Amino acid sequence: MATIAGKAVLVTGANRGIGRELVAEALKRGAERVYAGTRVPLDHSDGRVIPLALDVTDAEQIQGAVDEVESLDVLINNAGIAAYDDLSDRSALDRHLAVNLFGTYGVIQAFLPLLTRSGGAIVNNLSVNAFAPLPLIPAYSVSKAAAFSLTQSLRTLLASRGVHVHAVMTGIVDTEMSRGVDIPKASPESVARAIFDGVEKDEEDIFPDAMAESLAESWHHGATKTLERQYAALAAEVLAQS
Numbered sequence: 001m002a003t004i005a006g007k008a009v010l011v012t013g014a015n016r017g018i019g020r021e022l023v024a025e026a027l028k029r030g031a032e033r034v035y036a037g038t039r040v041p042l043d044h045s046d047g048r049v050i051p052l053a054l055d056v057t058d059a060e061q062i063q064g065a066v067d068e069v070e071s072l073d074v075l076i077n078n079a080g081i082a083a084y085d086d087l088s089d090r091s092a093l094d095r096h097l098a099v100n101l102f103g104t105y106g107v108i109q110a111f112l113p114l115l116t117r118s119g120g121a122i123v124n125n126l127s128v129n130a131f132a133p134l135p136l137i138p139a140y141s142v143s144k145a146a147a148f149s150l151t152q153s154l155r156t157l158l159a160s161r162g163v164h165v166h167a168v169m170t171g172i173v174d175t176e177m178s179r180g181v182d183i184p185k186a187s188p189e190s191v192a193r194a195i196f197d198g199v200e201k202d203e204e205d206i207f208p209d210a211m212a213e214s215l216a217e218s219w220h221h222g223a224t225k226t227l228e229r230q231y232a233a234l235a236a237e238v239l240a241q242s
Contacts, residue, residue, distance in 0.1 A: 001073070001074070001120075001164065001200055001202060003029070003200060004026055004029040004030065004031050004074070004196055004199070004200065005029055005030030005031070006030060007031055007032060007073035007074055008031070008069075008070075008071050008072050008073050008074070009034050009035070009072075009073065009074040009075075009076065010034075010035040010037060010052075010065075010072055010074070010075050010076065011023050011026070011034065011035070011037060011078055012054060012076065012077055012078050012079035012103075013079030013080060014037055014038050014078070015036070015038040015039075015040060015042050016175070016176065017173070017175035017177070017188050018078055018125065018170070018173060018175060018191055018192060019036075019078040019079070021188040021192035022076055022195065022196075023036050023044070024189075025189075025192040025195075025196050026074075026196070027049070031048065032048065033050060034046075034048055034049050034050070035049075035050050035052050035065070035069055035072075036050065036051050037052045037053075037054030037056075037065060037079070038053070038054060039053075039054070039055045050068070052064075052065045052068060054079075054107075056077075056079045056099060056107050057099055057102070057106075059106065062106055062107055063110060065110075066111060066114075069111070069114060071117070071118060072111055072114040072118060072120060073115075073118045073120040074120055074121045074199065075107070075111050075115060075120065075121070075122050075123065076125065076195075077108065077122070077124045078125045079099065079104075080099060080100045080125065080177075081095065081096060081099045081100065081140070082137055082140040082177045083096070083139070083140070084137055086138070087138050087139065093139040093142060095139070096140050097139075097142070099143075100143035100144060100146075101143050101146045101147050101150065104124060104147055105150060108122055112158075112163070116158075116161045116163055119163065120163060121163070121164040121165070121166060122151075122158075122165045122166065123168060123195065123199055124148075124150075124151045124165070124166065124168065125168045125170060125195070126144050126147055126148050126168055126169055126170065127140075127141075127144040127169065127170050128169050128170065128171050128211065128215060130145045130148035130167075130169065131169070131219075133145070148167055148169075151165055151166075151167045152167070152228055155204065156231075156232040156235050156236060159236065164202060165204075166199055166203065166204060166205070166206055167204065167205045167206065168195055168198070168206045168208060169205060169206065169207050169208075169212050170191060170208055170209065170212060171186060171208075171209045171210070171211025172184070172185045172186065172211055173186050173187070173209065174186065174187055174188065175188055184211075186208070186209030186210060186211070190209065191208045191209055194207075195208050205219065205225075
C-alpha cells in the first residue's frame, strides 16, 4: 500500500490513546473516510470521520458496523484491555482473551470480504509482550502472544486473497493503560505516525517506538522469524496443492 491518501480506514478503540491518534493521522494523510469504532458515542469535527458503535466482543455490533461500511482498505484492530492480575483468577484471562484475541478475530472475519475486494490491509496493534510476558500483566501478555500467532497465521492464509497482514509490536506508550508504569514512554502521536509509515512501506512487523525498535533487528534476523518464514513457505506450498 503506497499511500493512505484516498483510502477508507477503520480504527477500533478510536476514542482515546493510540486509537484517537490513528484517526488523526489517517486524516492528515488524506484518507477519504475514517470509520471510528468505539463503545461510547464519538463526535468529530471532520466530516470524513464516521462514528461506529463497535464493541469488539459484541457480534451484533460488529455486524451492524459491517452494514454501515461501504468499502474498506485498512482495518486497524486497536481496541484492547490491559489490567493487573496474577493469574490466580481465570476470569481475568477470559476478559483479556475476549477482547484482545477473540475480539480481533471477530472483527477481521466480519470485514474480510470488504478487505478481499479492495486488496486491503489488516493491522493488529499488539505488544512486545507477545515476545516475552510482563508478569505484572500476565493475562494481557498471554492474550497478545495469542493475537500475534493469529496475525502470523492470517498473514500466510490471506496472502492468496491479496490481503496484507501487519503486526504492530508496540512498546510502552503514554496512555491510560500505562499510567502506573514510571518509565520512559512513547507518545501516542509518534506511534500512530510510525504505524502508518510501516503500513505504507508494507512492513510485516512494525516496531513503532524506541523500546520496540531496540528489538527489531534481532527479531528480523532471529531464529523465530526464520521459522515463521519457513512455516509460511511450507503452508503456501500445501495450500497451493489443495
